[in-house]
Amino acid sequence: MRRVMIALVLAGCSFPLFAQAAPAFVNTLMPEPAQLTAQQGSFALTASFNISLAGVHDDRLDSTISRTLHQLEMKTGLEFSHQTPAGDGGALVIDAVSTGNKIQSIDEDESYSLNITPQGAKLHAATVVGAMRGLATLVQLVQTTREGYFLPAVSIEDSPRFRWRGLMIDCGRHFEPIPVLERTLDGMAAVKLNVFHWHLTEDQGFRIESKIFPKLTGMGSDGLFYTQDQAKALVEYARQRGIRVVPEFDMPGHTTSWFVGYPELASAPGPYQIQRVFGVHDGAIDPTRESTYKFLDKFIGEMAAIFPDQYMHIGGDESNGKQWKSNPEIQKFMQQHGIKDTGALQAYFNTRLLKIVEKHGKRMVGWDEVLNPGLPKDVTIQSWRGIESLSAGAKQGYAGILSAPYYLDAMKSSETHYLADPIPASSDLTAEQQKLILGGEICMWGEQLDGRTIDSRIWPRSAAIAERFWSPATVTNVDDMYRRLWVESIQLESLGLTHLTQQDAGLRELAGSENIAGLRLLASVLEPVSFGERYHGQHTSQLTPLDRLVDAVRPDPPSRHTMNLLVRDFLKNPAGMVNEREQLNATFQQWLAATPELQRQMTRSPLLAEAQQRAQQLPGLATTGMEAVGYLSNGTKAPAGWKQGKLAILADAKKPDALVRFTVLDALTNLVNAVQEQ
Amino acid sequence: MRRVMIALVLAGCSFPLFAQAAPAFVNTLMPEPAQLTAQQGSFALTASFNISLAGVHDDRLDSTISRTLHQLEMKTGLEFSHQTPAGDGGALVIDAVSTGNKIQSIDEDESYSLNITPQGAKLHAATVVGAMRGLATLVQLVQTTREGYFLPAVSIEDSPRFRWRGLMIDCGRHFEPIPVLERTLDGMAAVKLNVFHWHLTEDQGFRIESKIFPKLTGMGSDGLFYTQDQAKALVEYARQRGIRVVPEFDMPGHTTSWFVGYPELASAPGPYQIQRVFGVHDGAIDPTRESTYKFLDKFIGEMAAIFPDQYMHIGGDESNGKQWKSNPEIQKFMQQHGIKDTGALQAYFNTRLLKIVEKHGKRMVGWDEVLNPGLPKDVTIQSWRGIESLSAGAKQGYAGILSAPYYLDAMKSSETHYLADPIPASSDLTAEQQKLILGGEICMWGEQLDGRTIDSRIWPRSAAIAERFWSPATVTNVDDMYRRLWVESIQLESLGLTHLTQQDAGLRELAGSENIAGLRLLASVLEPVSFGERYHGQHTSQLTPLDRLVDAVRPDPPSRHTMNLLVRDFLKNPAGMVNEREQLNATFQQWLAATPELQRQMTRSPLLAEAQQRAQQLPGLATTGMEAVGYLSNGTKAPAGWKQGKLAILADAKKPDALVRFTVLDALTNLVNAVQEQ
Incomplete structure (x- = not known):
């Protein structure tokens, strides 16, 4: 009896075959394709969906197809055939012309075209990697209605604006376990990012095994490092997703961890210990000794065999030159060779290093900072200082990658990152110089991260930036970006x-309980302060436990833009926008309702109590909003002085406290400012 | 300015030194120790907390100390020294007498004593493993108040009731990635489970690399298997946590995946394919050919080198004998050797297999099912059929492990598992026979699991069972168990x-949105049906996408016991229990309030729509509860027929639907039955 009834219920859900009503196409693609034309109708996704291969394929395309089918299965509950016969008999026909380079x-060529009609879908690409990009688009295209799952009839011609669309993760300051990196690569592939820049060495830790120099990790990593096998496996994991892996070995500065095992590399005598404090340290590789280059030749050669990408990153940032200035031998060397300052000495080091890197087949x-007079033109510059320095490089003929506006630890909004363009409309670069701008790279520095918190720092903001790197420069509608994000x-x-x-x-851990409704509400309108504010406020080091409210909350949560949008729409016609008014009031009511329980909960532990003031500020924000909405929708005026009082409440809430800031203050300020006083 | 303000705020949270007010000790230990005596006072946990070693130590204790300190840091936000000097100068002094066996x-001896006074803590243990158990207790002892973190003054003498406290995970039917197993081992160590039983081979997949027989995984695993290096690393990961790893190679049945690459092992000609359907299949190893034993000798030898534990599990379950009966050669062999039935043939196989296992140094x-006449007494029986078969084995002199009441896929409550005792008070075993009951093992079968859902099936229920295996038989207070759980x-x-x-x-994936407040509420009062009900209802196979509401909800969520408790207390004095009445009404109000949005949301996709009826039933449950509470607290009678109507609503909600069931029906039934009618 029981068995039959359940079977009937489930049978009721597998009726997409009967549901051919074409739903309106809602574009939820991210990044936006270069060209999309919506057609009439749609293709119903049923259990008979399958894929055939009209062109070439390789292990990368095969595994991407398998993952794509799994994603579609999880999305729809349908079970698909994973057989991919040759020919054009499939519901989706993939036609890739070339397998491209084994090492991407x-x-x-990442371009592809995707055509979906009510009869089926065709994906055409010049290379296997292009086909993989098309499959990422396909997954995002699926439309869900109560009746079933559909692929809308569309015609897409797509190719990236920039060739280099990267994400850097600093695994030096905090080690990130392999599963964290794997899921990050999955996310990157979904939004068509194509370079994983692996920052592997820092003052705080040397993270990649060297068999030639085992003391690098043996003494410089706290046991937290990637074995060569793990690194190779991760490179392969990335390759299967169309992602290049560019390793970084930062030198001559940021090298304290190298010196713990090999003090002879340093420019001042040891012994050295792993540096726990963040910032710019004095330790620097001695560029004047031949033994340095012998070491680096062996090391770079060993790494070149693990990381097959064309490119290798040698860091070069924030070398302060202090050890060089205070070492008489180095000073003598500079005099003898006519090297006038530490900048020139770093240029000398880079030139020597470049020869080694190139000897091992890498660019x-x-x-x-590597951009010093005399630097050969075949070095690519990654700009963390700003678009000006990137442009300056391009004008001198250097290829460049922009990173400055994409520092995730600045805790800026998706919107801010999104609107920063590697080649802004105002750029004065010539067309030829613009070609030298390879693209951009998101930077996730690791000072205040661990494997538990890194995802919310990277995602979903990186999806918005990925669109900046992929989509046409004209795609800049922030509201639409957030809707899709x-x-x-x-x-x-x-x-x-x-x-x-x-x-x-994180909230449950702070509360020691599953009952976090109030905390969840508070957290929904908070976000972390920037790296710098936290660093100065908390004096974080590598050993600081990352277990505070600031670690639980996420940058740019939906509350910020949602509230901005609601207020903007409401203010267009406060008396008429009933829906917006009700949503705003419901939100403010929720804040008020949560307050008593929340304030009790904030006294449960020191870690919550330190953020107690934020909970105390919430009802004031709620009443501010409610009163403003009341005056505005009734068309009445507030008593004299009301505005000043409310703006003081908002100003108070804006003050730094507990390493978190409110996301809704701009929206509330706009509301208050729109109120007229008697 | 900003910098100073934040620093001040944070400074405000590091004042535990000033907060010596001793909080009342609340016992949140799980499992309960054998003996605990609470003393006056407590030891304040501050940044100066450190650990010293008065006795021996090894890599296991060192790494456990490091993890313990990290856990305490994350709990308190304090940064501790990770130096562990010799001697008794630490705030916590660990005195382990012996390092015990390298391979546990x-x-x-897992016993330990832990004494905490306002001056410090002392942990004494006969072995390093005992000290590790004591550290798990220490972490659970931490008391949090607004003023700071404390270790209560207690005196604990602790040792386990059973030696074998296991958790089996079936990685055959669905592969579980290494990180899933690693975090499971972390959880096991926290609640003092000490055996990870790794079910590595099944009809649906062969999951462990054999270098001698590469086709086992090459053709029998879909590429989803553990390399030998990974397996060794996991064994080491477990060892560092005081957990033994017992591998299982299930035979002669459940072996289809072996035969894909090696059909010559089977009792019927191939070819074979990986079996996607669950259940008992006919494929069985041919026990009559010498080549079988040559194969198994090599294979077992290879595995014995990877898994250092004393014990090896050879399965032996659910071999239906069909292939043996229909194979003339096998029939002839049986006649020649006087083997009267397939049970006796399996006994013959086991006897031969036992020699091989013992040859390679294993028990x-x-x-x-291995318990057949003639089975040597040095085989240990794991009982999945029930306590009776375990007792029968013990009476014959076989050591045994109880599993039958600990099948997590039955989706029973923690309470039900908790109250099942390997040696119940009613046991008729002699004291000598009772010694043969080594303990118990939780079983997590993998038919309807994946890496996303497995944790909620295992935890926290396994913590309650772990208490059954560790704590004295007299610890049976269910309410207190739940409070600590x-x-x-x-x-x-x-x-x-x-x-x-x-x-x-899971709910967000179903909704395609972050807005899941209504769904979250519905899910809070639902739990999955049992494996069997789902299997018969949905006809799940290895290829079924596990993406439904049943996959999102968790077994025995807090709602069940919380509601039972509230109703029980309320019914003691319905007119007087104001607090309980208000909590009940608030809960029912929440259900009602969520209903409109919830019902809209359930129409968003087929996967939600299939559970729509559950959402439609929720308001009926809410009004049933509210009306009952109303009558009872007012002391008024319901109109005639009211009860019948409400019980019909509850009976309707109890019917199988959408593979999920309500958790609150017992409580509601009790409420309704308590109402008097006019």
């Missing part, structure tokens, strides 16, 4: 990313 | 387990 090159990338955020979560779950987990 | 034995474990559940989450986060993630 920077020049890989060299370095941060801004919230959809993509859920898709990223289903790939295994923890950017959404981590907040509640 | 079943007879390892053999098998499921119930909800606390431990949060601690397990902070170890990285996803049993709490997975529900929201």
Whole structure:
């Protein structure tokens, strides 16, 4: 009896065959394709969906197809055939012309076209990697209605604006376990990022095994490092997703961890210990000794065999020159060789290093500071200082990658990152110089991160930046970006990313309880302060426990833009926008309702109590909003002095406290300012 | 300016030194120790807390100390020294007498004593493993108040009731990635489970690399298997946590995946394919050919080198004998050797297999069915059929492990598992026979699991069962168990387990949105049906996408016991229990309030729509509860027929639907039955 009933219920859900009503196409693609034309109708996704291969394929395309089918299965509950016969008999026909390079090159053709009709879908691409990009688009295209799942009839012609669309993760200051990096690569592939820049060495830790120099990790990593096998496996994991891996070995500065085992590399005598404090330290490789270059030749050669990408990053940032200035031998060397300052000495080091890197078949990338007079033109500059320094490089003929506006630890909004363009409309670069701008790279520095918090710092903001790197420069509608971002955020979560779950987990840990309704509400309108504010406020080091409210909350949560949008729409016609008014009031009511329980909860532990003031400020924000909405929708005036009082409340809430800031103050300020006084 | 303000705020949270007010000791230990005496006062945990070693130590204790300190740091936000000097100068002095066995034995002495006074703590243990158990207790002892963190003054003498406290995970039917197993081991160590039983081979997949027989995984695993290096690393990971790893190679049945690459092992000609359907299949190893034993000798020898534990599990369950009966050669062999039936043939196989297992230095474990006449007494029986078969084995002199009442896929409550005792008070075993009951093992079968859902199936219920295996038989207070379980559940989450986060993630995926308040409420009063009900209802196979509401919800969520408790207390004096009445009404109001949005949301996709009826039933349950509470607290009678109508609503909600069931029906039934009619 029981068995039959359940079977009937479930049978009721597998009726997409009967549901051919074409739903309106809602574009939830991120990044936006270069060209999309919506057609009439749609293709119903049923259990008979399958894929055939009209062109070439390789292990990368095969595994991407398998993952794509799995994603579609999890999205729809349908079970698909994983057989991929040759020919054009499939519901989706993939036609890739060439397998491209086994080791994906920077020049890989990633373009594809995707045509979906009510009869089926065709994906055409010049290379396997292009086909993989098309499959990422396909997954995002799925439309869900109560009746079933559909692929809308569309015609897409797509190719990236920039060749280099990267994400850097600093695994030096905090080690990130392999599963964290794997799920990050899954997320990158979903939004068509194509370079994983692996920052592997820092003052705080040397993270990649060297068999030639075992003391690098043996003494410089606290046991937290990637074995060569793990690194190779991760490179392969990335390759299967169309992602290049560029390793970084930062030198001559940021090298304290090297010196713990090999003090003879340093420019001042040891002994050295792993540096726990962040910032710019004096330790620097001695560029004047031949033994240095012998060491680096062996080391770079060993690494070149693990990381097959064309490019290798040698860091080069923030070398302060102090050890060089205070070492008489180095000073003598500079005099003898006519090297006039430490900048020139770093240029000498880079030139020697470049020869080694090139000897091992690699092209060299370095941060801004490597750009010194005399630097050969075949070095690529990654700009963390700003678009001006990137442009300056391009004008001198250097290829460049922009990173300055994409520092995730600045805790800026998706919107801010999104609107920063590697080649802004105002650029004075010539067309030829613009070609030298390879693209951009998101930077996730690791000072205040661990494996639990990293996802919410990277996602979903990186999806918005990925669109900047891929889509046409004209795609700049912020509201539409956010609408699509919230959809993509859920898709990223289903790939295994923890950017959404981590907040509640952190709140439960703080509360010691599953009952976090009030805390969840408070957290929804808070975000972390910037790296710098936290660093100065908390004096974080590598050993600081990352277990505070600031670690639980996430940058640019939906509350900020949602509230801005609501207020903007409401203010267009306060008397008429009933829906917006009700939503605003419901939100403010929720804040008020949560307050008593929340304030009780904040006294449960020191870690909560330190953020108690934020909970105390919440009802004031709620009443500010409610009163403003009341005056505005009734068309009445507030008593004289009301505005000043409310703006004082908002100003108070804006003050730094507990390393978190409110996301809704701009919206509330706009509301208050719109009120007229008697 | 900003910098100074934040620093001041944070400074405000590091004042535990000034907060010596001793909080009342609240026991949140799980498992309960054998003996605990609470003393006056407490020891304040401050940044100066450190550990010294008065006795021996080894890599296991060192790494456990490091993890313990990290857990304490994350709990308190304090940064501790990780130096562990010799002597008794530490705030916590650990005195372990012996390092015990490098490969932990079943007879390892796990006892310890822990004494905490306002001046400090002393942990004494006969072995390093005992000290590790004591550290797990220490972490659970931490008391949090607004003023700071404390270790209560207690005196604990602790040792386990059973030597074998296991958790089996079936990685055959669905592969579980290494990180899943690692976090499971972390959870096991926290609640003092000490055996990880790794079910590595099944009809649906062969999961462990054999270098001698590469086709086992090459053709029998879909590429989803553990390399030998990974397996060794996991064994070491477990060893560092005081957990033995017992591998299982299930035979002669459940072996289809072996035969894909090696059909010559089977009792019927091939070819074979990986079996996607669950259940008992006919494929069985041919026990009559010498080549079988040559194969097994090599294979067992290879595995014995990877898994250092004393014990090896050879399965032995559910071999239906059909292939043996239909193979003339095998029939002839049986006649020639006087083997009267397939049971006797399996006994013959086991006897031969036992010799091989023992040759490679292992003791053999098998499921119930290996217990056939003539089975040597040195085989240990794991009972999945029930306590009777375990007792029958003990009476014949076989050591045994109880599993039948600990099948997590039955989706029973923690309470039900908790009250099942390997040696119940009613046992008729002699004292000598009772010694043969080594303990118990929780079984997590993998038919309807994946890496996303497994945690909520295992945790926190396994913590309650772990208490059954460790604590005295007299510890049976269910209410107190639940009170401590909800606390431990949060601690397990902070170890990285996803049993709490997975529900929201699943709901967001179903909704395609972050807005899941209504769904979250519905899910809070639902739980999955049993494996059997789902299997018959959905016809799940290895290829079924596990993406439904049933996959998101968790077994025995807090709602069940919380509601039972509230109703029980309320019914003691309905007119007087104001607090309980208000809590009940608030809960029912929440259900009602969520209903409109919830019902809209359930129409968003087929996967939600299939559970729509559950959402439609929720308001009926709410009004039933509210009306009952109203009558009872007012002391008024319901109109005639009211009860019948409400019980019909509850009966309707109890019917199978959408593979989920309500958790609150018992409580509501009790409420309704307490109402008097006119």
